[in-house]
Amino acid sequence: MNKNAGIVGLGVCVPEKILTNFDLEKMVDTSDEWIKTRTGIEQRHIADENTFTSDLASKAAINALEDAGIKPEEVELIIVATITPDMFSPSTACIVQHKIGAVNAAAFDLNAACSGFTYGLTVASQFITSGYYKNALVIGAECLSKITDWKDRNTCVLFGDGAGAVVLKPVDEGRGILSTHLGADGSIGKHLTVPSLALEPQELEKRDPENPRTIWMNGSEVFKFAVKIIADATLAVLEKINLNIHDVDAIVPHQANLRIVDGAAKRLKFDNNKIFTNLQKYGNTSAASIPIALYEAVKSRFIKNDDLIVLVGFGGGLTWSSAVVKWYK
Ligand SMILES: CC(C)(COP(=O)(O)OP(=O)(O)OC[C@H]1O[C@@H](n2cnc3c(N)ncnc32)[C@H](O)[C@@H]1OP(=O)(O)O)[C@@H](O)C(=O)NCCC(=O)NCCS
The missing domain is CATH 3.40.47.10 (Thiolase/Chalcone synthase)
Structure with a gap:
């Protein structure tokens, strides 16, 4: 009988630099009060100019693999959900595969914007339940700061950078996805x-x-x-x-x-x-x-x-x- 896919490892990575609403007050015509009451957001993390989506994704992936007790070379599939890939080609997933040493993994990107992680989870879980792969790494990662117009108060107060990763494996019936x-x-x-x-x-x-x-x-x-x-x-x-x-x-x-x-x-x-x-x-x-x-x-x-x-x-x-x-x- 086919097994469900379950999340057996979790990892995250966010850039160190924090941009507060008060910092934004100095950049555009906005206020901490407006941003907090209209959105709830108080701060966001922003990548420096030399940090890209694959950097955040790779660190989140390594953390998730450690949490799952899986070595990079054991990984069979990597899906990176992102709308801010480092390059058109190679995919961010291929860059991550190389950076973390997942030499045996298939790798591709998936673009479904903010729905991308759960799209990725759905795709990867099909490979696990069918028995095609024994494990998969699903990563949601973005450097939205690099496609933000920092002069547009309608959008620049909303977004931040970061990455989160999960490891999927077959789990017992009634558990997992x-x-x-x-x-x-x-x-x-x-x-x-x-x-x-x-x-x-x-x-x-x-x-x-x-x-x-x-x-x-x-x-x-x-x-x-x-x-x-x-x-x-x-x-x-x-x-x-x-x-x-x-x-x-x-x-x-x-x-x-x-x-x-x-x-x-x-x-x-x-x-x-x-x-x-x-x-x-x-x-x-x-x-x-x-x-x-x-x-x-x-x-x-x-x-x-x-x-x-x-x-x-x-x-x-x-x-x-x-x-x-x-x-x-
Ligand atoms: C963007 C959002 C916070 C705006 O809140 P809102 O209550 O809808 O505000 P409005 O768009 O009606 O704008 C009201 C006024 O605030 C102004 N405003 C917009 N951004 C502002 C900011 N950062 N600071 C101060 N004023 C701002 C607008 O210019 C507008 O002024 P006007 O009435 O003089 O034209 C809200 O629409 C939202 O959260 N939308 C969904 C965004 C989202 O989550 N997108 C991602 C989905 S994945």
């Missing part, structure tokens, strides 16, 4: 964009022409989408295995905005105190936010063995993704 759910709606992708090769006129006109390859967002549209989709994706992934919201011990959502989390909790009629947040310290780190939050939720014993947890992501694409995990490590 019990269900996953993925979705996308490209027709509303225009609400959150970062241009690459194509610099279309409608994208150019929203940006500083000197620095056009930066994040642009229609904040209120993304906000409304996020509140609805957290609730919908949570219920959908539970329904797949005939569970409901009352069965859930904790939710670890993508960390974007405390008001989004509050709105989703109300919609789900779910106790806010059972939703883990740490965006106050890190801002929105896109694909890295869920694994960093999961790491801290486990270390602080917010999540304990035998808890039923839901991971839920949403973001650029627009995309969404969720997973039900019976925690045991």
Whole structure:
């Protein structure tokens, strides 16, 4: 019988440098009070000019492998979820494979923006449950500071850099990843964009022409989408295995905005105190936010063995993704 994939190792890495809301007050027309009341964010970590996504991803990966007791050369698959790859090619996953010495691993990147980690978890778990691979490293890693317009107060207060990694292995029945759910709606992708090769006129006109390859967002549209989709994706992934919201011990959502989390909790009629947040310290780190939050939720014993947890992501694409995990490590 096929086994579930379970998370057997966790690791994180965030850059040392902290940028506070007070620092931002000196850079754009904003205030600590505005940022805190509208988002909940108090500070974020920012990589220095010589640090890139693969550096943060590699350190998080090594920490996760140590936690799992697996040597780099034993790793069979590496997936890096990111929208800030070091290069178009090689993929960040291949760079990480080389940096950590995972010489026997297949490696590729996955772009589903802030939903990327749970997308990656879903893809990797298929390889484990089918028996194709015996283990997998799933990493969410970003250097969003490098695609941020530091003159745009609408976006520059929101994002941060970081990486989180997990190791997956087959686990006993009833434990690990019990269900996953993925979705996308490209027709509303225009609400959150970062241009690459194509610099279309409608994208150019929203940006500083000197620095056009930066994040642009229609904040209120993304906000409304996020509140609805957290609730919908949570219920959908539970329904797949005939569970409901009352069965859930904790939710670890993508960390974007405390008001989004509050709105989703109300919609789900779910106790806010059972939703883990740490965006106050890190801002929105896109694909890295869920694994960093999961790491801290486990270390602080917010999540304990035998808890039923839901991971839920949403973001650029627009995309969404969720997973039900019976925690045991
Ligand atoms: C971005 C966001 C915090 C803005 O909050 P909001 O309550 O929707 O605020 P609004 O967009 O209505 O803007 C209100 C005013 O604040 C201003 N403002 C925007 N950023 C500001 C800042 N950093 N400091 C001070 N004022 C700011 C706006 O210019 C606007 O001013 P105006 O009314 O004079 O035009 C919110 O929309 C949001 O969190 N959206 C989702 C973002 C997200 O999480 N995206 C990632 C998903 S993966």
